Amino acid sequence: MNIIRSKILYLLLLNILFVYSSLVAYNPESYVCSSHVKYIISTDNYNYNIKYTFKDQFNITRVFNLSYPIKLVNRNNGRFGIPSYVFSWENSSKSKIQWLAKRGFFKLEGTKLKPDHNAIIRFYRPYCKPIADEIYKSLKRLNKTSRKNKIDFAMKFVQDIPYGIPDTIVNGKLNNGFMVPSEILVKGYGDCDSKAVLFICILSYLINPADIIILNQSTHHTLTAIKEIPEYGQVYIEVDKSKYVLAETAGPGRFMFGDDGNKFNSKSAYKIEKIISP
Secondary structure (H helix, E strand, O other): OHHHHHHHHHHHHHHHHOOOOOOOOOOHHHOEOOOOOEEEEEEOOOEEEEEEEEEOOOOOEEEEEEEEEHHHHHHHHHHOOEEHHHHOOOOOOHHHHHHHHHHOOEEEEOOEEEEOHHHHHHHHHHHHHHHHHHHHHHHHHOOOOOHHHHHHHHHHHHHOOOEOOOOOEEOOEEOOOOOOHHHHHHHOOEOHHHHHHHHHHHHOOOOOHHHEEEEEEOOOOEEEEEEOOOOOOOOEEEEOOEEEEEEOOOOOOOOOOOOOOOOOOOOOOEEEEEOOOO
16 A cells, blocks of 8 residues: 555656656757847856846846856755656655755645745845846946836846756756756756746845745746836736736846736736745
8 A cells, every 4th residue: 555655656746847848948059049148158167157248228238247166056056956766656755755855945835846936045046146236236337226227127137148948857856947046147048937036036135025926827937026016007916905017037038127028917827926035
């Protein structure tokens, strides 16, 4: 009986974690981005060195230079995901899978294992502080450090990062096709949910992170929304009697704050995730 239960659990979780396996994992030459974007990654003996050329909301070309220690980044990138050996059903148990899931920044919701976005944000957020600092300094030089300008600038930074769908298995770990912020930065591409979390990590240093929510649509598209008084024409939703303006960061489209690019349908099912202040 225990063997049967273990096998059922194995098959159930295998099906859950491969829910996105039908998505195509693009090769680097298939990534899409705007023509003005250049994302150059080089290494020396110790660091990943990134030279990222993009345009802000004022159409000003920006060049951000970032540097991250190779060993630390690789180790932290490798922490994310669930090792494939957990699906050796003879040795698996629910408690063991839950422990490994939490260790790999996943959480169990009912019968589904999903990336724990809040845990990911708390752990990987420091990689985005240099980006937020540079955004603030760039806006300060223009004397335009308003809340809206901070949001728009962070959106443009993330939108211009090349768009590509990650593999579902990396280095023997199942990741649900998700990339943590540090992995996006050192690989130079990401998809909608991965870029949404990167955006939140950056913006959390510029505004109150509790003002941000994640919208997971039933169409497998993810975007964010920010508590704000909407301007005319901006798309928003209401949550707990507060209005949240949509922020579409998937790219390569350069939508402004409140323009969802017709990718959000409030009539279709979507799930709200609130951000817990790091």
